[in-house]
Amino acid sequence: MFIVGLTGGIATGKSTVCEVFREHGVPIVDADAAARKVVEPGKPAWHKIRNEFGAEVTCNDGTINREKLGDLIFNDVEKRKKLNAFTHPDIYKEMCWQAFKYFFQGHPFIVMDLPLLFETGKMLHYLHKIIVVTCEEDLQLQRLMERSGFTEAKAKLRISAQMSQDRKAEMSNFVIENSSSIQDMRDQTIKIINVLKSSNYHWRLRLILGFCCTVLLAGAFWLRNRNTKQLLPSL
Known part of the structure; x- marks a missing residue:
């Protein structure tokens, strides 16, 4: 894939x-959807945002008020950098996890x-x-x-x-x-x-991944046999 x-x-x-x-x-793996998920109340990024920018950037139900937060960060480059540092690592983790699920779906x-x-x-x-x-x-x-x-x-x-x-x-x-x-x-x-669907590039990636998995499994099998032989008593 x-x-x-x-x-x-x-x-x-x-x-x-x-x-x-x-x-x-x-x-589709949506960065905005991932961003909303990682700042849900109680999530680590939510705590960091609340501690840094104050309770005024949250709504009555505890969710992040995106409009108020946006007003703060778009007027201040340093605040925008801090918000990105709080959220981007978790956003990319969430997106990568979704990508892995789609990969295994074929x-x-x-x-x-x-x-x-x-x-x-x-x-x-x-x-x-x-x-x-x-x-x-x-x-x-x-x-x-x-x-x-x-x-x-x-x-x-x-x-x-x-x-x-x-x-x-x-x-x-x-x-x-x-x-x-x-x-x-x-x-x-x-x-x-249509251009993307006509590409065979995904097969090359799957072949490379398959080869790597085969090498790893063969190595694990060899180590297992080697350790088993070492544990057998000498006749």
Whole structure:
């Protein structure tokens, strides 16, 4: 199984692209979903966030108030770094665990939805291909304001905190330009899905893994026989 990274700026349409992949039977490992899971009340990251940023970043039921926390970190680079240090290790563990489950289910490839793929650089060495979703900047701003109810200034601050769309496109293998119709986005995505499904790269990875497992088992078998012979009494 190989891993495809999906990234793009905020409000460019990554979630909609992921739905198209799901419709075609491709598993999605969602970084945002993993992030919500690791900060559930009582989790280690939850305690660290509450201790660092105070009770005001939690709701009445104890869950993290993502809007208030976002306002804090997007106005302060150091606070953003601290939050990433609290959450990213647990997020990547959760995503890797999901990837292992899909591997043993026999999927040829999975897609990891990684909004900050290039900003953090953590997963780059594990990805076979990278897809970036882009759209026109004015449209991105409009979508974010409509989706989140942000003021223009606040929306621009969120967008500017990420790497530019052009730079992400330069570093990717595939680009889905999502400024037109939903059907146009779907057509672009399906073409990429067909290319990925035609790849035999996952067989190479499975052969390598199978060879490694065979070597390990053979070594364990040899050591067991060697130790057994040493324990047998001499005649």
